Amino acid sequence: MKKSLFVLSLFFLTVLAFSDEVKPLYRLPEKNPVSALDNDSETEVFLVGSDNGLFRVTNRNSAIPLWTEARVDQLLRVNIADSSGVPHPSWLMRTQKGVFYSQDLKKFEERDNGLPFLTIKTFKEGQKTLSLQIQELKDLSVNPLNNNEVVTATKDSVYFSRDGGLTWKDLGSMSKNSPGMKAVAVATLDDQTVVFMAHPIFGLSYIFPDRQKAGWTDIDAGFEKMPSLTSPDEIADILPVVRTNADGSVYTEIYISQTYIPRIYRLNWQEKKGELIYTGSEPTDVTDGLTTIDNVLLYTKLEGFGAIDLDSLQSPGTPSQERDWHEAFSSVPGMINTAWIPQSRSGFARGLQLNELWLLYPGTVNSPYAEIANGRKSIYASAYQCSFPEGVAKFKKIIKDRNMNSMVIDMKDDYGFLRYDSKDPLVLEKCSTSGYAIKDLDKFIKEFKSENVYLVARIVTFKDRSLSKYKNGKYAVWDKKLNKPWMGIKGYEDVLDENEQPTGTKETAYYDEQWVDPYSEEVWEYNVAIAKELIERGFDEIQFDYIRFPTDGLNLYNAQYRWQDKGMDKESALISFLSYARANIKAPIGIDIYGANGWYRSGTRTGQDAEMLAEYVDVIGPMFYPSHFEQTFLNYAPVADRTYRIYYYGSFRNTILCRNRAIIRPWVQSFYLNVSYDRLYYDSDYIKKQFFGVRDSLDRGYMCWNNSGEYGTTPPDIEATETFIGTASEASREFRKPAIGDKMKPLYVDSDVSILDSILYPYREEETTRFNPFLKVMP
Secondary structure, three states, X not given: OHHHHHHHHHHHHHHHHHHHHOOOOOOOOOOOOOOHHHHOHHHHOEEEEEOOEEEXXXXXXXXXXXXXXXXXXXXXXXXXXXXXXXXXXXXXXXXXXXEEEEOOOOOOEEOOEOOOEEEEEEEEOOEEEEEEXXXXXXXXXXXXXXXXXXXXXOOOOEEEEOOOOOEOEEEXXXXXXXXXXXXXXXXXXXXXXXXXXXXXXXXXXXXXXXXXXXXXXXXXXXXXXXXXXXXXXXXXXXXXXXXXXXXXXXXXXXEEEEOOOOEEEEEEOOOOEEEEEEEOOOOOOOXXXXXXXXXEEEEEEOOEEEEEEOOOOOOOOEEOOHHHHHHHHOOOOOOEEEEEEOXXXXXXXOOEEEEOHHHHOOOOOOOOOHHHHOOEEEEEEOOOHHHOHHHHHHHHHHHHHOXXXXXXXXXXXXXXXXXXXXXXXXXXXXXXXXXXXXXXXXHHHHHHHOOOOEEEEEEEOOEOHHHHOOOOOOOEOEEOOOOEEOOOEEEEEEEEOOOOOEEEEEEEEEOOOOEEOOOOHHHXXXXXXXXXXXXXXXXXXXXXEOOOOOOOOOOHHHEEOOOOOOOOOHHHHHHHHHHHXXXXXXXXXXXXXXXXXXXXXXXXXXXXXXXXXXXXXXXXXXXXXXXXXXXXXXXXXXXXXXXXXXXXXXXXXXXXXXXXXXXXXXXXXXXXXXXXHHHHHOOHHHHHHHHHXXXXXXXXXXXXXXXXXXXXXXXXXXXXXOOOOOOOHHHOOOOOOOOOOOOOOOXXXXXXXXXXXXXXXXXXXXXXXXXXXXXXXXX
């Protein structure tokens, strides 16, 4: 009893302290005009959408589930007219299963007619089944002057509806060859319907959907680019806002924010350019989830909210009720994505829509094994060298001398050969074991475990020469023209005679790669069997590399995938494989991706859409090797700090585009490549600055790559408080460190009170309406 009284005392003290620090900017009138939508009693319901579904939060902050079929990403309060033209206050939800509509929050109607679906293959106990899964939707927006006009998008296309989402029309995309989408919007401008989209590489575009032969037009003027880059940096959100003229007439303005640099713009529609109205104080930050309360633009950012008065363009402060919102969010299971705050708890004269709420808690990585995988600082070890006692001793010393705590080693190499002594019958039937495999894996693991080294087993997955030859190419990517296993043609070389002179004939040169079919469920089974065995024998984590399709070859158009089931594409193949892996591997799963796929929200060429892949894995290892980017990439003063900048911005961007669903643990370049920048700058500091970039961005670990296992140039790990050795401005301690932030979601505690509340406080909660100041003054 004393303990309960103590907790209650602390609670009331906290409330009083919070109330004291609130300084209202103005007092609200006793009565406020509200729209028909706001006057509806159901707006008094506090709703939260999370990874676990849609929940109603009671006045006592208990969560009652309303819809739990899938993740809820976005919730919109709308007035949608029925077939007779009568508008009804209602809700639209963007979910993992598509768009849903509800008037009463009891019945939920799926609205997906015209939206694209993926065919997903499930493999269990030797049997495959195919099912349809809606392609991931990136955004959802309604026209504020006509809520029946709705727009959504996949990574490939924008979809427009004129009937509240009952039917959808494909408007395509501004880029047919580069998939990617972040935000969409629809508005009435100059008495015409205009649809906007934001491509992660090419920026803002618009289309008039009612025009004949409508096409996309780009707008890039006025939007900030990162130094040395040619396209505007990614746009995070597009918000149409209805404003009122002095004579009472209304018009629409468009507000736009950027994802990785803290900028907000007002779109000058007449001149087709962005006009900057807000610049944040951090070198990298997120401004997303735009919404408005009268003339105040509110946005979600890392660890909180920001606001801009649209008339003065000054910040009036932050929401005075924010602490109450956090307490409500803590009652909801899963990552918080979206919320409707009722008027009684918004602190304003009407309800408030909030989106992208996962940004509030960047310290919480939303994957099942994040805590285990976090903070691992690794070196890549040569499996060949580790097959000898001297090699084991060498890598143990490298790890210890550099204050690292983890090692990545091939257990299935780039040619598909096993580097350990498998005992699994399924694996042994199909595998080829290297002559330089580790003969006693159990002893090997024990030696490193005695040093508390976290072991990561690298499994090269779909690039597999060995398996491609199994049973006359049963699993090989096939050359449909030559009717044999496909190999990528690199070019054609002169045939030389004995005097090294051209003979006049050419021979075909091939890439040193052979691939197995990513659509094959038996290929999945084989690789996952290897992974499961390695975990059972003592490895801590599985790292799948080459989780992609072949991309190189003049004859790529001849590649045939014989295991491809009807309706499947590259995206559905990777989703199906990783879903199978996730269901069968009870340990952290990591994947490696190209650096460009971690920098941009696009899976161009490879199918490595990091945002999508993060749903199924715990760790993503982008290869941000400075030598592999264009040598002008981020190559501005101070030029010597380029490696710091690439890892500082790259690690941050990859985490944000994955919505913090995976640990981003980048590969660090611990090798020299004969390119212009490396020739000038490659040394120990070149590598050390990469360490600093990762630390200042995320501080969640890294992996050093040197294919030959030579780490003489690689410095020891850096300390948490160690001063940066360069002069890059981003490294200044005046900026947030780590840049991603570290605020964590309050621990969710399931409570039986939820059941009691659902009885005592059924759907509609009666509560005396209280007006509280919306904003508190910023210090």
